[in-house]
Amino acid sequence: MELHELTIHELHEKLKNREISSVEATKAFLARIDAVEDQVKSFITVTAAEALKNAEAADKRIAAGDMDVLTGIPLALKDIFLTEGILTTCASRILSGFVPPYDATATARLKARGMVLLGKLNQDEFAMGSSTETSWFGKTRNPWNLDCIPGGSSGGSAAAIAAQQAVATLGTDTGGSIRQPASHCGCVGLKPTYGRVSRYGVIAFASSLDQVGPLTRDVTDSAIMLGAVAGYDPKDSTSVDTPVPDYLQALTGDLKGLRIGLPREYFIEGLDPDVKKAMDEAIATYRALGAEFVEMSLPHTDYAIAVYYLIATAEASSNLARYDGVRFGHRNQDARGLLDMYMVSRDEGFGAEVKRRIMLGTYALSSGYYDAYYLKAQKARTLIMQDFITAFESVDVILTPVAPTPAFRLGEKADDPLQMYLSDIFTIPVNLAGTCGISVPAGLSSDGLPVGLQLIGKHFGEETILRAAHAFEQATEWHKKKANI
Amino acid sequence: MKITREQVEHVAKLARLELTEDEKALFTGQLDGILAYVDKLNELNTDGIVPTSHAVPMENAFREDVVAASIGIEKALANAPDRSESFFRVPKVIE
Numbered sequence: 243m244e245l246h247e248l249t250i251h252e253l254h255e256k257l258k259n260r261e262i263s264s265v266e267a268t269k270a271f272l273a274r275i276d277a278v279e280d281q282v283k284s285f286i287t288v289t290a291a292e293a294l295k296n297a298e299a300a301d302k303r304i305a306a307g308d309m310d311v312l313t314g315i316p317l318a319l320k321d322i323f324l325t326e327g328i329l330t331t332c333a334s335r336i337l338s339g340f341v342p343p344y345d346a347t348a349t350a351r352l353k354a355r356g357m358v359l360l361g362k363l364n365q366d367e368f369a370m371g372s373s374t375e376t377s378w379f380g381k382t383r384n385p386w387n388l389d390c391i392p393g394g395s396s397g398g399s400a401a402a403i404a405a406q407q408a409v410a411t412l413g414t415d416t417g418g419s420i421r422q423p424a425s426h427c428g429c430v431g432l433k434p435t436y437g438r439v440s441r442y443g444v445i446a447f448a449s450s451l452d453q454v455g456p457l458t459r460d461v462t463d464s465a466i467m468l469g470a471v472a473g474y475d476p477k478d479s480t481s482v483d484t485p486v487p488d489y490l491q492a493l494t495g496d497l498k499g500l501r502i503g504l505p506r507e508y509f510i511e512g513l514d515p516d517v518k519k520a521m522d523e524a525i526a527t528y529r530a531l532g533a534e535f536v537e538m539s540l541p542h543t544d545y546a547i548a549v550y551y552l553i554a555t556a557e558a559s560s561n562l563a564r565y566d567g568v569r570f571g572h573r574n575q576d577a578r579g580l581l582d583m584y585m586v587s588r589d590e591g592f593g594a595e596v597k598r599r600i601m602l603g604t605y606a607l608s609s610g611y612y613d614a615y616y617l618k619a620q621k622a623r624t625l626i627m628q629d630f631i632t633a634f635e636s637v638d639v640i641l642t643p644v645a646p647t648p649a650f651r652l653g654e655k656a657d658d659p660l661q662m663y664l665s666d667i668f669t670i671p672v673n674l675a676g677t678c679g680i681s682v683p684a685g686l687s688s689d690g691l692p693v694g695l696q697l698i699g700k701h702f703g704e705e706t707i708l709r710a711a712h713a714f715e716q717a718t719e720w721h722k723k724k725a726n727i
Numbered sequence: 728m729k730i731t732r733e734q735v736e737h738v739a740k741l742a743r744l745e746l747t748e749d750e751k752a753l754f755t756g757q758l759d760g761i762l763a764y765v766d767k768l769n770e771l772n773t774d775g776i777v778p779t780s781h782a783v784p785m786e787n788a789f790r791e792d793v794v795a796a797s798i799g800i801e802k803a804l805a806n807a808p809d810r811s812e813s814f815f816r817v818p819k820v821i822e
Contacts, residue, residue, distance in 0.1 A: 330797035409803055432770060437783045449783075450780060451772040479788035529767060548765040559742060567745070568815055570806035580820045585745035594753075597744055601735070618768050620778030625771065627779055660760055676782020 244412050245270035246489040248726070250315050250463040258553040264314030265356040268297035268358050269592040275360065278727055282523070284402035286379045287329050288361040288700050294374045296358040303356050311466055312393060313356030318408040320399045322369055323454075324443035328359075332445045333367045333377035334675040336565045336572045336591025343651055346443025347478065348412060348454050348471045355470055360408050363398030367593045368449045368562065369419055371395050372665050375656050378548055383500050383652070384426060386691050386726035390649040393423030400427035401455045402605045404725045410458040413540045417550055418450045418644075418669025420679035425644035425694025428651035428723060430711070431457045432464045433669075437482035437510065439468075440475030446561040448554035448589045449517050451673045459722050461682065465489035468704060472504045484702065493707035493712040495699060498532040500710060503637035507543035508668055514647040520685030520693040521643055527717050528641070532711075536637050545622050546671040547663055552619035553674075558596075559603030565591060598659060614621060623674050630675040630700070639697040639710050642668050644681045648691035668696060678704050682711045683720035690721070728764035730755060 245267050248256070256262050272290050279285060293316065300314035306578025314672075319325065322332050331337045353359075366376040374382040374397025382397045384390040385405040392401040396413030400423035403411060413420040415433035432455045439454040446452060456467030469490070474483040510520070526533065535612065567573035567587035574590055577583035591602070607613035633640060645665060645670035654660040672679040677700055684695035695714070699707035715721050735755045736800040739746045746754065797803075800813045 340806055343805055344796050435783065437785070451783065474792060480783075480785070482783060482785070542771075545768060545771060548768050550800065552765055552768075563743075567808055569803075569819055571808070573808035575808075577818055579818050581743075582745075583818050584743040588743055589745040589747075592744070593748070597746070597750065598754060598757060600742050600744065601738055602758055605730070605734070605738045605758065605762075606742060608738060615765065618773060619765075619780055620780060621773035621776040622768050623779040624776050625773070627782060659757055660764055663761075674782070689759055 245626065246274040248409065250311065250409050250466050253315055254311050257307065259599060261412045263299040263640060264300040264358060265294065267294050267314065268316050271360055271408065278405050278407065280725065281383065282385050282401050282405045282407070283380055283382050284363055284398040284405060285318070285361045286331055286333065286364050286398070286408055289328055289359055292328065293358050293360050294713060296567045300358060301655050302355045308351065309725065310355040312352060312470055314358060315409050315610040316360050317352060318363050318399070318402055318411045320361045320365050320411065320413045320688070321350065322414055322445045323412060324445070325349050325359070325362065328362065330362065331379070332369070332594070333365045333379055334593070336588070338572060340570055344443060347440040349443065351434040351471050362531045363402055365398055365437065366395035366525065367596050368413055368445070369395040369416055370558070370595050370599055372422060373655065373663050374398060376593055378593060379409070379658045384649050385427065385727045387649070387689070388593055389651055390691065391426070391652055393426035393649060395419040397423045400424050400431065403429045403457055403459060403484060405727055408464050410456055412454060412467070412471070413457050415453050415455055415556060415673065416448050417673050419458060420455045421669050421679055421696060422645050422666065426649040426692060428692030428720070428725065429457050429459060430461055430464045430683070431681040432453065432468060432471055432722065433672065433679050434468060434472065434704055436703065437480055437676070438702065439471050440478040440481045442477040449561060450557060451554060455468055460491065461715050462493060464549055464680065465493060465708050487705055489705060494709060495713050495716060497528065497710060497713045500531050500533040500610055500639065501536055501637045501720055502528060503536050503538040503633055503640040505540040505543070505633070505640060506640060508642040513643065513683070516648055516685065517643045517646065517689035517693055520560060520695065522694045524641065524684050526713065527714060530711055531717060538634060539635060540671065540672045542622065542625045543671055544630050546626055546674060547667055548672045549619045549622045550676060551602065551663055552615050553623060554690070555599040556606045557603070557660040559582050559600045559607065560598070570709050592623060618649030626671055626674040630677055634700040638706055641700065644668060644694040644696040648687040648689070648693055652712040672698055678707060679702050680707045680711050683723070684718070685720060686723065705723045729759050
């Protein structure tokens with residue numbers, strides 16, 4: 243097996259046993275990036291020199307016996323995570339020259355464990371999109387089929403794993419932005435509970451929804467990465483001060499008596515036949531593993547997209563007010579005065595999808611419309627959250643598809659924002675409820691595209707969904723399938 | 728029509744976005760479609776429902792008010808599009 247095909251835990255064993263050095267592993271990944279990046283375009287910035295320096299430092303740590311499971315492992319980060327001294331753009335022209343003066347907490351925690359940073363990954367601009375087509379730096383392609391989108395917004399984070407350009411990556415998930423690209427690229431994507439991982443130094447999109455999580459080759463790696471970044475951070479007042487369990491301990495393989503809910507609103511007529519087939523097979527696998535199925539309802543599912551596109555855009559319009567050309571970011575130098583400078587710099591700096599969402603959010607918050615749109619959406623959000631809280635009184639895990647279809651073709655939905663928004667129907671409710679969810683490879687479509695399975699857990703129920711995901715993975719071969727690139 | 732071109736122009740001004748004529752036309756149509764879609768929330772009776780702004784129960788997050796080091800002037804100004812001494816420089820505010 244090639245070095246660039248290995249998981250974190252496999253590579254860790256080889257590093258620990260001195261079969262290879264971190265420098266060798268890092269060079270293997272840099273060579274792999276060189277070989278496939280022209281086709282996939284997962285990265286905005288490749289930090290080759292930095293990576294080799296990290297690898298040398300990691301090899302010293304390993305030689306000194308100061309080794310963590312992530313020491314010397316080549317990783318990459320979505321370009322939404324601040325990295326001190328390394329260009330961080332959030333895929334926007336408005337941040338096209340921004341070099342952060344400090345690290346995100348997630349970045350700092352991985353650095354402290356001795357990661358090797360290969361670079362910064364492409365995404366939708368400001369994480370607003372489901373296809374990674376809105377990046378100012380060009381589109382990322384799906385390694386399974388270069389004519390298809392990798393999903394989004396963490397499309398580069400998923401494609402880099404499918405194309406074996408990094409062992410594991412971090413993404414962010416506001417409405418499905420980790421789980422949906424993971425599903426489309428055949429990797430494991432985890433959105434932790436709101437508050438589980440610090441967002442300090444993560445460029446904000448919608449602050450009541452944004453959450454950091456890993457994209458990995460398998461569930462064991464997902465547990466490792468979550469354990470590395472999770473936990474209270476005094477610099478993020480929304481991070482929750484509860485102990486971080488040892489997530490690896492949760493992967494027991496025992497599903498006897500696990501109650502899995504099947505929400506009828508997610509298994510609708512007209513579900514893509516490839517997705518339906520994968521779900522039917524997954525249910526049979528879980529039955530064989532000793533799980534029990536419970537038919538249930540999440541009655542307000544149909545309102546989730548409307549709620550999301552009011553709340554997320556309202557919060558975005560406020561968060562993105564900081565890009566004014568004064569302190570950092572793009573500034574139009576010919577502006578005739580301060581107001582003109584704001585207006586022209588922002589018009590030039592933001593792409594169409596970002597402007598559309600700022601407009602919608604500003605409208606929903608504006609005088610005379612606040613009650614009808616924003617407040618109404620916040621009340622409907624309560625009903626959606628109650629659906630989940632009620633459901634988890636009688637089930638341990640909820641099983642659903644991740645996306646209604648496998649990856650669609652580039653350009654297919656680019657001109658129709660509403661159609662693009664509707665493709666997030668199965669992932670958005672989890673963000674609104676603030677619970678956790680994981681996407682696991684569960685099949686291949688008739689066209690050879692990956693199909694993911696979503697397991698939703700209750701608030702801080704990461705151990706249960708990881709256990710259920712891991713048992714499924716051990717019983718199937720889907721996570722071993724590789725993109726032909 | 729849920730939203731008119733005049734409203735789009737007003738909202739663009741509030742959002743500090745200098746939209747082109749083409750963008751105004753495009754966004755008027757697209758926002759109209761999206762607003763028509765979100766109207767489905769009116770099917771829901773939300774009388775007496777408490778709005779949710781935070782999905783995880785939390786008390787206020789207080790910390791001790793102690794003096795701590797900051798990143799310093801040079802780092803803070805490192806990304807400034809324009810600066811003068813230890814200040815961010817902007818175009819004239821008052822003509």
